[in-house]
Amino acid sequence: MTSPCPAHDTLVSLIDGELAETRARAVRAHVESCARCRAALGELEALVADLRAPVPDALGQSPEAFADEVLARLASRPARSSERRSALLGRAAPFLAAAACVALAVGVGWRATSRRAADAEFSARGAASLSAPDDDPRRTLVRFGRVRDGVFEPILDGAHVRADDILVGEVGATEGAQRYLLAFVVDAAGERHWLYPAWEVGAPRPVASALPRTASPRVLGTMVRLEDPAPGPAQLVAIVLRHAESVDFVEQAPASELTRERLAARYPDALISVTRIVVEVR
C-alpha cells in the first residue's frame, strides 16, 4: 500500500519542477499518504514562499514614491556624460543614510557590552509642569510579553523567561503629549540588554524611543531577543519619560542605581515599571 519515502532531494526536485511527470505523480501520491513527507514538503514550500515574498523593509516606501524618485534622478542629472556618475553618487548619499535607518534586523538580540566613559551630559528634565492629567507619563500602560506559538503572553512578576524567547512591548493610554520609552533587562551579571530603543554596540547611542499615541493597548512593531543573558534573577525595567533621554545613564549607572526606588528618585515625573524575572538558559 505505502511506497517507500522518497529522498529529500526528490522532494526538492518536485518543488523545483524537475521531476518527470510520471515520477512527480508517484511522489505526490506518496506525500498524500505519508505525514512525514507531507511535513517535509510543507516546510520546503513555506521556505520557497518566503523566498518569493518581498524582503521586509527593502523598499521602505510605496512603489509610486520609489518611481517618482527614479524619475527625479533622471530629470536632475546632467544629460549623458561622464559627469553623470559623480552627480548620481552625490545624490545617492542621503538615500543610503535614510535606508540605513530602516528596521533591519527584527528579532536579533544584542547585548551592550561596552562601558564607555561618560562623555555626554544628560539633558535637563523638562521643566514644564504637566499640562493635563492625561499627559502624565505615569498613566501610561506599558507591559512586556513574549511571543510563543503566535500568542502574546504577558510577562508578570516572577515569570521565567527563556534566553531564546521573543520579547515585545505593548503600550496604551499614550494620547496627549509625546512620551518616550527606555526599556531594558538587567541580567544577573548586571549586564544591560536594550529592548527599546534597540541599539547595537558601536552605533551612536540613541535616545529613548518615541511612543506611538494610542488609547488602547497595542503591540510595538519591533521584537527583541536577548543575546547571551546571564542565567538567574533579572529585572525588566521600563521608564516612560516626557523627554527623549539618551541611553547613557542606564548604560553607565551601577546596577544598584537601577532599582525602582533609585529610578523613581531620579525620574520623579516618569513611570517606572520593574518586573522581576528569572532568565533560563538551556
Place this chain on the structure above:
Amino acid sequence: MGELLPFSREPRPADTAAESGGALAVRSDEELMALVRGGSKAAFRVLVVRHAAKVVSFCARISGDRAAAREIAQDVWLAVWDARARWEPRTRFASYLYTVAFSRARNHARSRRRRAAVFSAAPLDADLVPTSSADEIERLLERERRNRLFEALRDLPDDLREAVVLRFVEELSYEEMETVLRAKSSTLRSRVHHALARLKARLGKEAP
C-alpha cells in the same frame, strides 16, 4: 530627497492622451518598453511602479545588502532608461530587467565590505501595528521569519545564493540561468539543491 521635476515639462512625443494614466496600466511590459523606447516617461513610470518591490527585493537578496538595495535598484532603472534604444522587442522584459539588476547587485556584493547587522532604529510610530490581535502577531512572526531567511541567504556562498534566487525568486529556467551565471545546468541544479538544504537546516535550527 531632491526636487521632483514634473516630467510634463519635457517633450513627450510618444505620450498621447490615450497612453497616459490608466490606459498604460493595462499594457504588457513589452508594450510599455516599446513606448519607453520612443521616449515615454509615463510608460517608464508604470514599469517602475509595477516592478519596484520585486526589483528592490531582488537587489537586496543578490547583494546581501538591504540598506543599499533601493539605491542599486534606482541605478538599475536608470540603466534600463539609458539603454532603451537598444531594447530588443522580442525578448521578455522581465528577464532583461533581472539580467541588468543581477549584474548591478552582484557588482555591489563583490565590492562592498560586509556591514555589521544594524538593529532597528526606526521610530516605533512608523512601526506600530494596529492591534494586538493574533493576526498582527502572526504578521510580526512572518516578518521575523523573512528577516531570518534574508540573513541566512546573505550568509550563503555567492554561487549558491545566486542560483537559488534566480531559480525560485525569479523563476528563471535552468537554460536562462546558464546564460546569466555561466555555469552548466547540472551544476546549477546541484547548487539550488544545496542552497535550499542549507537554508532549511539553518532556519530549522534557529526556530524559536
